[in-house]
């Protein structure tokens with residue numbers, strides 16, 4: 001029973017970032033912050049967005065993308081990359 005509850009929560013958590021996909025065209029389809037929390041703490045601790053500048057985050061995302069592909073993780077889609085970089089630039093070091 002407990003396992004079922006855990007599984008259901010996992011499914012809900014995993015599908016949550018996609019729930020806004022069909023929202024209005026100008027609203028971000030995927031929440032960058034949720035993506036960041038879901039995808040960027042899998043191999044190390046979640047980095048602090050304010051530790052790098054926007055331009056540096058852009059490079060880091062591409063490096064991490066390669067690292068994910070390297071270990072056969074589902075890579076970020078172009079949309080997800082855009083949302084992540086948008087979120088990180090909003091909170092980046094000036």
Ligand code: HEC
Pocket residue numbers: 036039040041042043044047060061063064067068071073084
């Ligand atoms: C496939 C595993 C993996 C995932 C997923 C991953 N990283 Fe990393 N990341 C690494 C490794 C390996 C390093 C280098 C060693 C370390 O610092 O732990 C690293 C290091 C970093 C660093 C330190 C700078 C550097 O290059 O050493 C930052 C910042 C970072 N990651 C950000 C992110 C962000 C943002 C995401 C989400 C898009 C992410 N990581 C997702 C594997 C991963």
